[in-house]
Amino acid sequence: MDLYEEPASYLLLRTSTERDSAWLRDLAKELPKTCRLDGFDISLEQLPDSARFPSDINYHVQDILAPFPVEFLRQLLVMGLKADEWERAIRNLGNILRPGGYLQWTDIAPFASSIVPGTPGCNVDDAKRYLEKFIEVISNYGKSGKSVTELYSHFKKCGLKDCTEDILFLDEPEYKAVLNVNYVKVISHVLQAASSEAGPGSDALPMDQIVRLERLAMKNVQETNSSFLYKLYVVTGRRCGAADQGSLIIHDAMQHQQVSARIYPI
Incomplete structure (x- = not known):
């Protein structure tokens, strides 16, 4: 699967506040300029000065268990999150995946x-x-x-x-x-x-x-x-539909250095 075949939308999602949002900034450096990055979090109060972020990174308030805005449905996404209501979160995330898209969840x-x-x-x-x-x-x-x-x-x-x-x-x-x-x-x-x-x-x-x-x-x-x-548990599954049309990576911010090295060979 080539993630760079067409302009894509990448999404970082967290449901617990994190002081350090470096992972999304680091990801922006590795991706083509055609990619748009939208960061979602349960709160934006913990974000540092927006001047530190590239102009193509946008942040929004979003609960992992709540419906996503329609403009983000059926997109190619990379996500980082932590959630406790596992099955409810997985089903909600499935609404964002394209048919045949992959969901990968990493957690400790x-x-x-x-x-x-x-x-x-x-x-x-x-x-x-x-x-x-x-x-x-x-x-x-x-x-x-x-x-x-x-x-x-x-x-x-x-x-x-x-x-x-x-x-x-x-x-x-x-x-x-x-x-x-x-x-x-x-x-x-x-x-x-x-x-x-x-x-x-x-x-x-x-x-x-x-x-x-x-x-x-x-x-x-x-x-x-x-x-x-x-x-570190790494679980991957595919949504029913045409294969290789999208991917969704769920990433625990606590150990992003190691996960990034293993999962994003870019």
Whole structure:
């Protein structure tokens, strides 16, 4: 399938706010000038100064579970999103795909994450403690990511054809330091958000303890040359119809560097 055969419309979609929209800017640099990029998000408050973006990037407010504007239906799209109502989101996205178009969803299953010791038997207790608290908190909020492991069955249930599932380990040695920093920051943000919303009797950690655990975890993996390891699920399916008429890539912004390298060989 040649994505450059005709002018195309590319779409970045997120349903959770992201401070860094670099992925869409990076994508613009790699695509022909004939491509238009429309960014959709649940809110635009987090976007930086629009002067930082190329003139061919437009941003709109859009909920992944709500109908899309008619001008975006049946277009060739690249999408990045995070959603919890999986089947509803998949069916809604199907309305945007051309007949025969492909939907590809990539996401991480946090509950399946682990710590890989730099050397056998080295002490990674601080990093493990930090990760375990993260999994405990997101599980309490129903965000463990267990549905990620069921994406393939959701695709089949929603009527997509030729479905495939690949499970990748985010363990590239050259990215270890960057990944460790990013994972620790994400965990810290989640724990802080839970702490800020905690009510009486909550088991959420106080802010000062979160800062301390973050520092200890980062120091632990650096001193032992250890790493956080996550599984990346890549599920692809095709909408019924003429083959190879469009593609839709769903991309988790948390790990865009690795996904971009694997999925967009441009």
